[in-house]
Amino acid sequence: MDLAEMGKRASAVKYRLQSLTTEEKNRALKHAAQALRDHESEILAANAQDLQRGRDNGMHPGLLDRLKLDSARITAMAQGLEQVAALPDPVGECLESFDRPVGLHIEKCRVPLGVIGIIYESRPNVTADAFALCFKAGNAVILKGGSDALTSNQAIAEVLRQALADCGIDSDAIQLITDTDRAVTMKFMRLKEYVDVLIPRGGAGLIRTVVENSTIPVIETGTGNCHIYVDKDADLDMAVPIIINAKTQRIGVCNACESLVIHEAVREALLPRLKEALEEKKVEIRGDERVRSVIPGAVPATEEDYGREYLDYIISMKTVDSLEEAIEHINRYSTHHSESIITADPVAAERFLNGVDAACVYVNASTRFTDGFEFGFGAEIGISTQKLHARGPMGLRELTSYKYRITGSGQVRE
Amino acid sequence: MDLAEMGKRASAVKYRLQSLTTEEKNRALKHAAQALRDHESEILAANAQDLQRGRDNGMHPGLLDRLKLDSARITAMAQGLEQVAALPDPVGECLESFDRPVGLHIEKCRVPLGVIGIIYESRPNVTADAFALCFKAGNAVILKGGSDALTSNQAIAEVLRQALADCGIDSDAIQLITDTDRAVTMKFMRLKEYVDVLIPRGGAGLIRTVVENSTIPVIETGTGNCHIYVDKDADLDMAVPIIINAKTQRIGVCNACESLVIHEAVREALLPRLKEALEEKKVEIRGDERVRSVIPGAVPATEEDYGREYLDYIISMKTVDSLEEAIEHINRYSTHHSESIITADPVAAERFLNGVDAACVYVNASTRFTDGFEFGFGAEIGISTQKLHARGPMGLRELTSYKYRITGSGQVRE
Numbered sequence: 001m002d003l004a005e006m007g008k009r010a011s012a013v014k015y016r017l018q019s020l021t022t023e024e025k026n027r028a029l030k031h032a033a034q035a036l037r038d039h040e041s042e043i044l045a046a047n048a049q050d051l052q053r054g055r056d057n058g059m060h061p062g063l064l065d066r067l068k069l070d071s072a073r074i075t076a077m078a079q080g081l082e083q084v085a086a087l088p089d090p091v092g093e094c095l096e097s098f099d100r101p102v103g104l105h106i107e108k109c110r111v112p113l114g115v116i117g118i119i120y121e122s123r124p125n126v127t128a129d130a131f132a133l134c135f136k137a138g139n140a141v142i143l144k145g146g147s148d149a150l151t152s153n154q155a156i157a158e159v160l161r162q163a164l165a166d167c168g169i170d171s172d173a174i175q176l177i178t179d180t181d182r183a184v185t186m187k188f189m190r191l192k193e194y195v196d197v198l199i200p201r202g203g204a205g206l207i208r209t210v211v212e213n214s215t216i217p218v219i220e221t222g223t224g225n226c227h228i229y230v231d232k233d234a235d236l237d238m239a240v241p242i243i244i245n246a247k248t249q250r251i252g253v254c255n256a257c258e259s260l261v262i263h264e265a266v267r268e269a270l271l272p273r274l275k276e277a278l279e280e281k282k283v284e285i286r287g288d289e290r291v292r293s294v295i296p297g298a299v300p301a302t303e304e305d306y307g308r309e310y311l312d313y314i315i316s317m318k319t320v321d322s323l324e325e326a327i328e329h330i331n332r333y334s335t336h337h338s339e340s341i342i343t344a345d346p347v348a349a350e351r352f353l354n355g356v357d358a359a360c361v362y363v364n365a366s367t368r369f370t371d372g373f374e375f376g377f378g379a380e381i382g383i384s385t386q387k388l389h390a391r392g393p394m395g396l397r398e399l400t401s402y403k404y405r406i407t408g409s410g411q412v413r414e
Numbered sequence: 415m416d417l418a419e420m421g422k423r424a425s426a427v428k429y430r431l432q433s434l435t436t437e438e439k440n441r442a443l444k445h446a447a448q449a450l451r452d453h454e455s456e457i458l459a460a461n462a463q464d465l466q467r468g469r470d471n472g473m474h475p476g477l478l479d480r481l482k483l484d485s486a487r488i489t490a491m492a493q494g495l496e497q498v499a500a501l502p503d504p505v506g507e508c509l510e511s512f513d514r515p516v517g518l519h520i521e522k523c524r525v526p527l528g529v530i531g532i533i534y535e536s537r538p539n540v541t542a543d544a545f546a547l548c549f550k551a552g553n554a555v556i557l558k559g560g561s562d563a564l565t566s567n568q569a570i571a572e573v574l575r576q577a578l579a580d581c582g583i584d585s586d587a588i589q590l591i592t593d594t595d596r597a598v599t600m601k602f603m604r605l606k607e608y609v610d611v612l613i614p615r616g617g618a619g620l621i622r623t624v625v626e627n628s629t630i631p632v633i634e635t636g637t638g639n640c641h642i643y644v645d646k647d648a649d650l651d652m653a654v655p656i657i658i659n660a661k662t663q664r665i666g667v668c669n670a671c672e673s674l675v676i677h678e679a680v681r682e683a684l685l686p687r688l689k690e691a692l693e694e695k696k697v698e699i700r701g702d703e704r705v706r707s708v709i710p711g712a713v714p715a716t717e718e719d720y721g722r723e724y725l726d727y728i729i730s731m732k733t734v735d736s737l738e739e740a741i742e743h744i745n746r747y748s749t750h751h752s753e754s755i756i757t758a759d760p761v762a763a764e765r766f767l768n769g770v771d772a773a774c775v776y777v778n779a780s781t782r783f784t785d786g787f788e789f790g791f792g793a794e795i796g797i798s799t800q801k802l803h804a805r806g807p808m809g810l811r812e813l814t815s816y817k818y819r820i821t822g823s824g825q826v827r828e
Binding site: 015018019098100102104106111113114192196197211212215217218219235238241242244245246249331349353354355357358359360361362363364365366368369370374375376386387388389391392401402403404405406407408409410411412413 | 527
């Protein structure tokens with residue numbers, strides 16, 4: 001289908017979606033969850049085609065694994081829909097209300113964003129997850145998944161569309177772009193007339209392409225060059241497990257630690273212990289000269305290392321002589337995602353919290369907690385690394401806007 | 415100066431601005447206000463150069479008037495700075511806080527956006543106004559004014575920079591781009607590495623250019639094709655003065671009414687009275703067939719008329735047979751700025767408030783109230799017509815973002 005036609009359909013349905021009751025939305029989400037379970041065999045058959053094409057094209061085993069669906073993953077998708085159904089509905093919430101001397105009563109109320117575009121990469125579960133969050137927040141969604149997962153995405157979207165129709169809801173609440181031509185994706189990024197917000201979910205390359213080309217307002221997600229700073233007053237017994245957790249608990253994620261900043265005063269005490277723990281996890285260390293004087297085997301760290309999001313078993317290390325230098329280094333190389341200080345000094349903690357420019361700034365905790373579920377939002381569409389609209393984990397509330405409702409009795413402006 | 419250098423300076427100063435106390439910011443704003451008064455003669459001399467160049471180039475008298483400064487306008491600029499000093503400081507406000515089962519304490523706190531870019535047209539007072547709002551909200555600002563007002567803008571910016579320096583604050587908190595080459599403006603729109611948000615202030619053409627070309631997140635402001643819908647249950651004694659006010663109280667502004675939607679049931683009663691009142695104000699009427707059957711002299715309205723923001727003594731009129739048709743018509747042609755229903759029926763009012771997709775939706779009041787001062791925000795950087803980040807009048811709070819501050823005691827993720 002033509003993109004403009006999809007845009008028109010999404011625009012038409014968005015006004016109906018915003019007036020659905022919470023009950024109607026929840027019923028549809030639960031029905032869609034059951035439909036995913038009921039159509040497991042069709043979805044797996046479609047996925048098998050994608051996997052076969054991937055293998056034929058020599059796809060990397062890691063990517064094949066991301067692409068692969070099985071019964072457990074389909075169940076998880078269905079449960080995800082049910083979890084979203086259980087979350088409170090953000091739409092309609094009155095954020096504030098006030099009266100003006102002229103006699104106007106003004107209410108600021110949450111409304112859906114309208115039409116959300118999502119461009120994403122390999123994992124087919126995003127098709128269901130993104131739909132559920134957008135739908136619960138009253139939005140229509142137009143999805144553009146990766147071409148590798150096209151057949152799987154089509155099967156999932158078809159099940160979801162039918163489930164909506166079964167509940168008397170216009171199935172155009174979710175539409176999937178099936179044209180894999182790159183020019184179509186570029187055109188999608190400029191479908192400003194119909195799409196209110198565009199959210200890219202994927203690697204740094206995808207996000208850069210969207211930011212460079214979109215005329216639709218974008219929420220940037222994802223890239224995280226996250227630091228942990230070990231202050232001179234750090235409890236090293238606390239520092240080591242936090243660093244190991246943030247670096248190695250899951251390496252391919254945006255909230256993993258990529259770089260360590262170490263105060264000179266703890267360098268010689270910390271590094272030998274840390275080296276041992278990191279070596280056990282097979283993490284390569286890239287350090288400055290002072291780091292290498294304690295860890296002779298470490299690779300020399302370059303400027304480029306300090307700016308890298310490795311998403312791998314590699315960590316860079318930088319020595320500083322003061323908290324200020326640490327903050328300055330972090331603000332320079334950070335992607336403004338998640339940064340942590342390990343310190344027993346509340347004054348240093350406060351200065352770090354204030355001085356570091358990031359969505360999430362931690363004291364004495366792993367950066368791995370930057371996550372919609374860990375924050376208690378119950379779900380997550382991504383982690384925003386921009387400052388406009390939403391910052392950090394984005395749940396249902398972050399998929400809404402607001403409007404002012406103003407009631408008068410004939411007021412005119414003098 | 416090179417744009418990248420300006421970006422670097424703004425980025426460097428933003429971290430110092432965010433830690434200024436409210437008192438320090440207010441003192442600087444008041445000092446800057448006095449400095450504008452003290453340097454009135456230099457500013458007027460600079461403005462005289464711009465005016466002379468404008469006259470030499472055959473500038474339209476209306477634009478010359480917008481460009482012109484005099485003692486009263488400089489006083490107003492100074493007072494504007496003092497008013498912003500008197501407003502509450504949004505920075506640091508704790509928006510919410512919560513504890514997680516794992517023992518993390520999470521606070522969501524307001525922080526400045528960072529570096530704000532503003533691209534604006536003729537009026538030189540924007541140089542002072544925009545600086546004041548951005549500065550009070552803790553942001554550095556890079557301004558690009560119209561080339562017509564360059565000399566005036568330079569004089570004002572110089573006074574403000576010196577005033578900051580007098581107060582021990584880095585004068586790069588405000589920087590003005592003086593290169594009038596269009597390529598420089600285009601490059602400014604892509605200075606994403608240093609600029610967090612870009613706000614265009616001006617006509618539809620400027621805003622379109624920025625949206626098309628910027629890689630920086632943009633807040634769209636301004637264009638308003640605002641409607642008033644006169645419902646079948648409208649009090650016509652209320653409707654006529656509201657329409658006259660919204661259309662004619664000030665015609666060149668974004669919250670002026672451009673189009674009227676009339677329920678068939680009140681068409682014949684309303685239009686003769688309205689015609690008389692509009693004719694008195696010399697407003698041209700462009701109507702559909704049913705409107706013209708009551709106002710034979712009216713110009714036939716085209717599809718294009720319904721989508722036009724006239725900013726002139728012209729109004730389009732459309733007859734509908736139901737509230738639903740009115741809502742549909744408005745959502746189709748609206749720029750989602752401000753829309754009003756005149757009705758005595760609370761059910762119709764509620765359906766209009768819910769169904770119309772706009773930043774500000776009114777019942778029984780003029781659309782002219784969509785304004786930061788009228789809303790009690792004390793100031794305004796513009797009216798956002800997008801749904802991301804801020805919608806409607808934007809004051810100091812809308813020039814901030816937030817960060818999560820998370821305090822733990824050694825938590826790692828399982």
